[in-house]
Amino acid sequence: MIKVLKAGISSSIQDLGRTSFREFGVPVAGSMDLYSSKLANALLGNADSDAVLEMALIGTKLQFLVPTQIAITGANMSPTLNGQAIANNQLYAIESEDILTFSASKNGLHTYLAVKGGFNTDVLLGSRSYYSGITPQSVIKNGDVLKIYTFSTEGNFEKQYSKLKPFNFSSEVLNVFLGPEFSLLSTQQKDQLFNSSFKVSNLYNRMAYQLLPQIENDLPSILTGPVLPGTVQLTPSGGLIVLMRDCQTTGGYPRVLQLSESSINLLAQKKENDTVVFNFID
Known part of the structure; x- marks a missing residue:
């Protein structure tokens, strides 16, 4: 206990x-x-x-x-x-x-x-x-x-060795795949996504991280579709919302990017005013 x-x-x-x-x-x-x-x-x-x-x-x-x-x-x-x-x-x-x-x-x-x-x-x-x-x-x-299990350390205290090593939280690069609605973006919007840096706003928690600045957007909302942890949604006001582990299972905003699993872990170690950039991977 x-x-x-x-x-x-x-x-x-x-x-x-x-x-x-x-x-x-x-x-x-x-x-x-x-x-x-x-x-x-x-x-x-x-x-x-x-x-x-x-x-x-x-x-x-x-x-x-x-x-x-x-x-x-x-x-x-x-x-x-x-x-x-x-x-x-x-x-x-x-x-x-x-x-x-x-x-x-x-x-x-x-x-x-x-x-x-x-x-x-x-x-x-x-x-x-x-x-x-x-x-x-x-x-x-x-x-x-x-509740935890009682575990006596007498005679059986043995360090385990893992192939996993701590990763570098200081990296700013979030590797992403293209989302289902990425093709609907204009050339200017795509350029903003991949050639700009963004900061974590003061609105971040286990459900989602909101990034700043906003980008210009005139895309309409979509019919509700499935979303996952790591889905990057573009709101009507141009806000970027990165869904995290406690996110809902469906959403109505265009899904423009999808973070890789390692990038979800990295973003989870970022807090307000930390900088991130998106990097497209095939």
Whole structure:
């Protein structure tokens, strides 16, 4: 068990998400930066699908009530264990009553805490991922007690080695494919998309990131069509909206681009005023 002493700003249990219920309108959810989530699990020898704790911008303060092992990946939130600094991308033994504290992110946005065997919260529609309307809560709260497996570190503390390596959050390049309505854009609009830089606005969350500046647009809305995490929509006002893990399953704005999976992970580590550019890949 882990007791939540301070919940942070937007901390939640996430895994790979709900991939089998989109036809019923259920969002995928899951870790915003799936790469870092998988890396944390890999360092512990967990399955990719094991649930982790995702923290955004400002992290948590946690008290462990049982022994376990942990790994931390993603954004650097200056973690400390019983007041002593520890590092990302390392394996640590935890004893009962240990206190793990995170601060504000120094680089990136999302940090991941994995425990040996994964977080043992309830499975709903095939996933432990928090999502409002499916799980009882969308974020953890002060005083919550999170279920984990007890794992004694005596005699079996062994670092796992993974082919996964932390990726560079400083990159600004988002690799994209052309979306279904890209061909409807004018030459000028296409030029703006691929020869301009954009900044993350103050409107960004697990559902979508809005980018600035807007581009000129006179395309009409479309009949509702399927959308995915990474779909880039162009609104009637010329705004670019990049859908993220908690996005809806259908939408009525032209779908002009589609981010690659690695670029969704990269964008998930960007915050307000960070710069991105689109790069077309075949």
